[in-house]
Amino acid sequence: MALDVKDKIIEIIAEQAVLDPSDVSLDQTLEALGIDSLGLVESIFAIEEAFDITVPFNANEPDQSEFDISSVAAIVKAVQGLIEDQKA
């Protein structure tokens, strides 16, 4: 499951960045991948649809959001947490 989540998120981010998934690594930031605020909102929507979860994210306060978007790895970890939490 963990691997699927990671691969799926990389696929979503790669599509948004118009890159091949193999060019996206876990330590990269969205900024480094060229994803702007609109791209971020679109990526979060795609993640919510893919995993049937609700991501708590407000574009007005991205830094204060409980959802860590500081790197690809952080997003994977946050999504895994949300899947666990929202499974119940």
Place this chain on the structure above:
Amino acid sequence: MKRVVITGAGTVNALGLDVPSTLAAMAEGKCGIGDLNFRDVDRLAIKIGGQIHAWDAEGQFNRQQMALYDRFTQFTLVAAQQAIGQSGLEFAGELALRSGVILGTSGGGLTTQDDNYRMVYEEGKNRVHPFVVPKLMNNAACSHVSMEYNIKGPCYTVATACASSNHAMGQAFNMIRCGMSTAMITGGSESMLCFGGVKAWEGLRVMSKDACRPFSLNRNGMVQGEGAAVFVFEEMEHAQKRGAEILAEVIGFAMTSDASDIVMPSKQGAARAISGAITDARLNKDEIGYINAHGTGTAANDKTECAAVADALGAHADNIMISSTKSMHGHLIGGTGAVELLACIMALKDGIIAPTINYEEPDPECALDVVPNEARDAKVDVALSNAFAFGGLNAVLALRKAP
């Protein structure tokens, strides 16, 4: 060029069902934002808004009218009745031919669309009411005002998202100024507080779940409102000759496009619109006493707007008062500039500056006098009203105290 004055004003919004109650609420710093109440609201993440809970359409319109009037048209007609009633104008003969209606809206009959899509898609019905199209069209409100009052000149609707009303009023102003029209009914209306309307906004993730706090460091987004405001703009000599009460003079207008991003605001585009209105009104910057801000309460708008005001006004930016009444009535999208013009009229006519409520923490990037939380008494001769829309379309009006 002709001079243009305002001789009538009407409104319905979350703060009040007419101008006196709305201005009293603004002066008290009252908040009209609360829990939304409509079908399927439990499926929304955003559950607050400036909704008009006291709205009684059935009590004001007959069965035939109800079949044709979407909520945004109902709001418009009630506001127009107040405004035209106050002005004392009767549209007949030459005046009817030389008068028009220009109104702003963004969603038009969105509630009608929402209800009818739900019926055919969710409920599987294959038949809709015959008046769905004339009810939902964006120009329905404008046309009903024209029909109701026999206004036969230039009538149309402007849709520039959150700047719709300011664009509409700017057009109305210029039509009188250049001599095309004698009187114009203008302003705007919005009724987006339905499931589909709020759901669409939710997607963008710029809405606040708890409050609209413009310019406050802890602001976390916009809150929608609904309603309308309608004004009578009239050629000054025409108004003076008949002894009409003048609420304020409209002296300038400018519009610009950022030509950059579909949602992110631009300091340059906004500053050009503010400077443009000042130039158009032949003002010195230091004559400006009050600005009604666009002030949506989003992180991006408020800091960009403050930077634009500082750019356009230079050192004088520190002397002016700037407030966002959206903190009280919410963001009326296509109708917002019209309701906000009331705050400018109150500043010029009554010497009361409406506050920015819910202001909790200063933001160094919004370091202007935002009239936090409490209204202020002040003598103001000139006021500006800002509107900066999604799509990068900016429209700023300049008003002066009645001559």
